[in-house]
Amino acid sequence: xxxxxxxxxxxxxxxxxxxxxxxPVPAERLAAMRFDEGLKAFRIPEExxxxxxxxxxxxxxRIILAREDDLVLGYVTLLYPDPMERWSxxxxxxxxxLGAIExxxxxxxxxxxKGLLEVSFSDDAMEDYIVITTEYYWHWDLKGTGLDVWEYRxxxxxxxxxxxxxxxxxxxxxxxxxxxxCLMARIGKRVPPDSIVAFDAMRFQNRYLF
Numbered sequence: 001x002x003x004x005x006x007x008x009x010x011x012x013x014x015x016x017x018x019x020x021x022x023x024p025v026p027a028e029r030l031a032a033m034r035f036d037e038g039l040k041a042f043r044i045p046e047e048x049x050x051x052x053x054x055x056x057x058x059x060x061x062r063i064i065l066a067r068e069d070d071l072v073l074g075y076v077t078l079l080y081p082d083p084m085e086r087w088s089x090x091x092x093x094x095x096x097x098l099g100a101i102e103x104x105x106x107x108x109x110x111x112x113x114k115g116l117l118e119v120s121f122s123d124d125a126m127e128d129y130i131v132i133t134t135e136y137y138w139h140w141d142l143k144g145t146g147l148d149v150w151e152y153r154x155x156x157x158x159x160x161x162x163x164x165x166x167x168x169x170x171x172x173x174x175x176x177x178x179x180x181x182c183l184m185a186r187i188g189k190r191v192p193p194d195s196i197v198a199f200d201a202m203r204f205q206n207r208y209l210f
Contacts, residue, residue, distance in 0.1 A: 014110030033067065035049045095131075118162070136175075
């Protein structure tokens with residue numbers, strides 16, 4: 001499958017800061033930027049930048065940024081699912097995972113997450129993909145937001161729903177391990193029926209339990 005990547009962007013002003021939301025951003029440009037100290041949900045900013053540069057260099061990898069000049073304040077990642085996850089079992093060339101969305105504390109609650117998703121799906125090529133996201137409560141910043149797991153899940157559903165991602169049932173053990181966890185997905189308009197059937201087969205692998 002040829003992974004077509006068309007650049008899109010939009011501007012926003014949040015807390016008096018002029019932001020450019022753009023992507024997909026090439027690896028070499030991403031490597032030349034700085035990462036805000038507030039981007040530390042997964043690892044220290046410098047290490048996270050290296051990880052995102054590697055994703056951007058992948059044939060299917062997409063990094064969408066929110067930046068102020070050369071300072072990165074938020075990002076979205078899109079790439080193939082981790083080989084250790086069930087979502088990679090069928091090796092579907094048209095299934096991507098929205099692996100992370102992180103926004104610095106300094107620009108939260110300004111609609112940046114929705115803006116990043118808008119830019120992420122502005123490319124018509126995204127209609128050729130199934131895009132999934134797996135939401136686990138242990139990844140959520142409950143302490144920083146002051147929300148409980150159910151309040152946070154509502155926020156995540158609203159944000160992801162802005163990009164037409166919908167809740168989908170699954171018997172995946174990790175997702176089923178807590179009722180707040182969930183699988184959400186967006187199926188592009190041009191995704192072939194065979195890919196949808198294969199995706200549904202991955203969602204449910206223990207039908208005999210129901």
